[in-house]
Amino acid sequence: MTPPLPNEQLWEALRRMLLIRRFEETCDAISHEPYFPGHHTHLYIGQEATGAGVAMALEPEDVVFSTHRNHGHTLSRGADPGRALAEILGKATGYCRGRAGTLHGCAPELNMPYNSAIVGGNLPIAVGAALTAKHQGLSRASVMMFGDGVMEEGVFYESINLASLWQLPIILVCENNAWPKEDIQTSQPEGRGSLATKQLVNVAETFGIPAIAVDGADVGSVYDATVAARQRAVSGGGPTFIEARTRGWPGGTGKTDLSWAWGEPPTPWHRRDDAVLRLAAELERSATTSQKQLLELDSRVSQTMSEALQFAMDSPYPPAEEAYANVWP
């Protein structure tokens, strides 16, 4: 049994989650501006507790892989919000000098070596990183953060079969943001057809992989599950599958007011499913934290975010000729 998160760690979790929330709200707000390349982003709003809970259970040497919905993963891993936003704006100060953009956001210097925007693209790659760890006897885990949609692709089954057969140290974090299935957003790209099973953990168990479903909007549960999975990975126990269930953010609700945590949230989603408000409410109810402290944390984070936006806006684009750098003849 892992000890639950102590108060100062919950506080750190809230800081990371708030940073993600303010970052994503900023992306949302500027996504229609002419300087915003592509005008679309896959935001992590509603899933912040999963990103923060996983990241806080990991060590710097662990290798982390993500998807198209990566902003929250890089930030919770410790990415600088200014450089992360610069990447999304295609600026030279971004983590990949603007080559990657929103779809391929990663941070090699934080042991997030690469990101695929192809659904399922990164999963076998993450299994490969686990092979390196096992083959070289390294005490580290490979972590794959992925959406439930990946389980619709055949590569999912090939990859977890390999991971299980070879007992590789990988943590498979399936972020099921379509939970429950009846709530699937019809705005999903390409008229998502979804999966014939609703029991995702059973799929992993069929392949001999220990599996657990947790409330993905509860940072403590995500953290506990990840600590256990990491322990299993580095002690030779092979892969673990974690299903982190969240309900997709309905969108278009503007900037979150942290005082909704103890006041009147505007929608049922905010009342029930908003990970940030839930953690803030939990802390507010505890004897050690005041509303004032929470609001101060939020204004520090918001200040960090507006500096990050300024940094990203002020950063230059890589020059046109740089397009030919890193190309093999």
Next chain:
Amino acid sequence: MVQMTFGEAKIAAVAQAMRQDERVIIIGGAAFGGHRYMTLGAPLVQEFPKRVYATPIAELGYVGVAVGAAMTGLRPIVTVSTSSFVYEAWPQIINEAPNIYYMTAGQTKVPMMVHLLTGIRTAGAAQHSARPQAMFMQTPGLQIISPATAEDALVMVQPALDSERPTVWIDHALLMEEDIRGSSSVQGQQTAFGKAAIRRAGKDVTLVTYGITTVRGLNAAERAAAEGIDVEVVDLRTLCPLDRDTVLESAGRTRRLVIADECSLTCGVSAEIAASVAEAGVDLAKPLKRMNTPDVPIPFSPLEEQELIPSEDKILAALRGVM
């Protein structure tokens, strides 16, 4: 001349094919517009709710399902949306579908069509900017259509289906709102399926295009005309069959040649055109020029990306360069 945008025309063409033949179904949710024109295919879903199958994210599976359905009595049109995702279906589209007719000595046919939104659409980065057409040209057994005008979208879908060949429809994510000037019928005469169209007659230089480069090429040709360069624009329309004759005839006449192609330079569509012209011994007054995307993955950052796109300006510069 057709008064429709390209996007409207292709939906009209598919709807017409579905009305005529109830074996025609759509697999992939009618995603003819991609994420930018999400609702483009909605009229098809509305008119044929039982004949449009939305799918899980399972490209290999649903393209293979289309192959099997085509082989046994249906006429599936598969919408893959962004063409990069077709790489997930490579085994079925490259290694199964094109070989079946030949391997069964003509007994088993695979009458299906796979629609792909290809191209550098801006900010798609390396994995949402694919131009896989030349790879398909390396696959005997596939028919490849690439209509560039609304009229061609209207007239090319039906014969492609009627041919009963596995067909790849190379569409471009930026064509949707085009309503190109000029038409594929020359003096009221509809250009036959499989034949290139001379979109603009000219005597100084031949410009070979297809798909999006037809739009850019016609614009570049107008600007060249203002500089006294009379450009003949040859739109290939289909990449397989490839109408080499029209290209050779035109280049033989003008004795100058530019080929505009969004594929990467090496072994792109333009390479096959250039090789054909060389092999036929066409006597060019100046070495031909290929205006392609350089052999570089597509970066996200806007200045870098613009640097690589075979734009109207670059096509114009290439035209000047062969004079």
